[in-house]
Structures are given as structure tokens and as C-alpha cells.
Amino acid sequence: LEPRRIGTSSIDTTCTIWDIEKGVVETQLIAHDKEVYDIAWGEAGVFASVSADGSVRIFDLRDKEHSTIIYESPMPDTPLLRLAWNKQDLRYMATILMDSNKIVILDIRSPTMPVAELERHSASVNAIGWAPQSCRHICSAGDDGQALLWELPTVAGPNGIDPMLVYSAGSEINQLQWSPAQPDWIAIAFGNKMQMLKV
Template sequence: DFSAPLTSFDWNPAEPRRIGTSSIDTTCTIWDLERSVVETQLIAHDKEVYDIAWGEAGVFASVSADGSVRIFDLRDKEHSTIVYESPNPDTPLLRLAWNKMDLRYIATILMDSNKVIVLDIRSPAMPVAELQRHRAAVNAVAWAPQAPRHICSAGDDGKALIWELPVAAVAPPVPLDNVDPVLEYAAGAEINQVQWSPAQPDWIGIAFSNKVQLLKV
């Protein structure tokens, strides 16, 4: 059988037998690894799906070339909730990260944008913060596994930036856009991916050129 190319996957931390994958064919697929079967496949977006992230055990979010962040609950597969749409409908959203320490918050990035958009899923449409100190496109974002207000972003400017969201980000009248990073690392080349170790939260991994580097926070 022909399978459309996959763009990303995420392992369900609450139920390790489950993974979710996203694909260019507009679908997200949930796999049961113990039984080696597809549990469910959903038409998630109107265009290619670029990333997927689990929140609670049966809840995941995805982003797409259609410019939306959508949340799905496996208890109600017929419906989804749109929590954000790009200001320009033609601007794809490439990556997202769900804050495992505070499930109210999701971060996402737009194609060719230097911003990290932080969303509160209780207040759809309006970001609670826009982190915009990168000097080129952001490629990856990861929440700290041990601190609910810390997040790391990495981009084409070769920088990995760690941010601490102010408490005011909980319910600002307008998006916070004057936040400065608390730590900065220069890799010397475009950084393509970043991961924050949940087992060793003092360590962050970044990927650039033909290298993977480990950084101690």
C-alpha cells in the first residue's frame, strides 16, 4: 500500500504504547505499538500537516500548511478545536510544542518567521506572547520539562535562546512582545532542531550542519 510521506511524530508520554504521526496527506494517525496496528486516522487539516504533539493521554494538537493549530480529543473524533490561525492564511505553521508542565500553553512557529507564538488554549486566537529576538527564521522550539515558564527556541541565525515567560503572560490584554531571552548560545550555523532532555533537564540537544551538540543549561 502507498503511504504518504510523514512529516513528524510524537510519543505519548502518558500512554507509551501510543504514537501519533502527521503526514502531507492532511491526516494524523494514532498507532498502537503493542498491537502493531493503526488505532485511528483523522483528516486533521485542509492542507499538509507538519507537526503533532500530545497533551493529555487522549488529546493531541497539530499544525499545518493551512495556518492553523488544532486540538483533537480521541473521545470525539468527529470534531476539533482551532486555537490559532496565522494572521496571513497563506502562512504555514511548521512546528509546535505542548508545555507538559502546564498544559494550558502551546508554542508554535510560522514559516520564515523570527517569532515564537505562545498560546493559551483557554483563550483561542490571541497569543499570550510573541518571542521575537531571533534575527532569522525559527526552526524549532522545546519547553523545559521541569519548569513551566521556560522555553528554548533555535533558528537560522545559529542561536539557541532560552526564555522565561513572565507571570503576566497568563492573561495579558495584548500579546507580550518585549520579552528578552535569559540565556543565549551561538552555534555558528543554522540550528535545525532542539530537544530538552526530560530525564536530565540540565541538558539541551541541538542539531546543526552535520552535528548534534549537547548544551548544559
């Protein structure tokens, strides 16, 4: 939405917004009470962040004095490690707890309560990414060496949600990216390799 802006998160509790066309810091916000581990953009001028303080906070650059906490980890002192904002439906975000096999799906209209929890990894989740062309698909990857592709139902069943596709890499997957230009492809990184998965 705004290719001139990038955001960075820092262990000094701040998020910094840069104007890369001018090569300057646009603003720096004290975002959390502890280290900030990830940042994700929503609509123009709006971003969210996750932190070692266990919260997801939304910031609007038009009002830099305030943020909205939309989720706090139910377990005290449990950091939130990653955050992904659904670009097809900005009501939805996903986050992961540090050292957890769970992906938490949030609806910003209903703060504090997850709309779904995806728990089919057998080890810690390291990366998440929403499909660029669909509001209902998300991919996760973790220490179990698996990349799981999920289709979120309208209503979750009593036994949870199962992934629609599973790929085994053979070792811990550290990162993934779903290509916005080629939405049939997901890149995963593990060990000293990067692989492209066609979905």
C-alpha cells in the same frame, strides 16, 4: 502518559495514531485542509497539530468527529511549522510560523489571541521545546545559529521579552530536544553535528 501510542502527521492532511504494542493503526483523522507539519501530545488521548493551512487544532480521541481550532495565523496562507505543548502546564502551547523569526505562545483557554510573541531571533526559527521541569521556560533555535532560552514572565513588558540565555552554534540549528530525564541538558543539531548544552 501513554507510551503505547505514537502520532504521525502527514502531507496528505491526516494525523495517524498508532498502537505500537499491537503494531496497528488505531485511527487516522483528516486533521486539516492542507499538509500537517507537526503533532504534539497533551493529556492522555488528546493531541494538537499544525498545518500549512495556518491553524492549530486540538483533537480528543474520545470524539474523533470534532476538533477545536485554537489559533489561526494572522497572515493568510502562512503555514505553521512546529508545535510544542507545555507538559508542566497543559494550558500553554508554542508554535512557529514558516520562514518567521517569531515564536507564538498560546493559552488554550483564550483561543485566537497569543499570550506572548517571542521575537529575538534574527532569522527563521526551526525548533522549539518546553522545559520538562518548569512551566515558564522554553528554548528556541533557528537559522541565525542561535539557541535562545526564555523565561516567560507573568505579564510581558511593552518592549517584548528578551531571552535569558543565548548560545551561538556558528551555523543554522535545525532541531533541539530538551531531555526529560536530565532536565539540565538540551541537545541541538546543526550542520553535521549534535551538541549538548548544559543550562
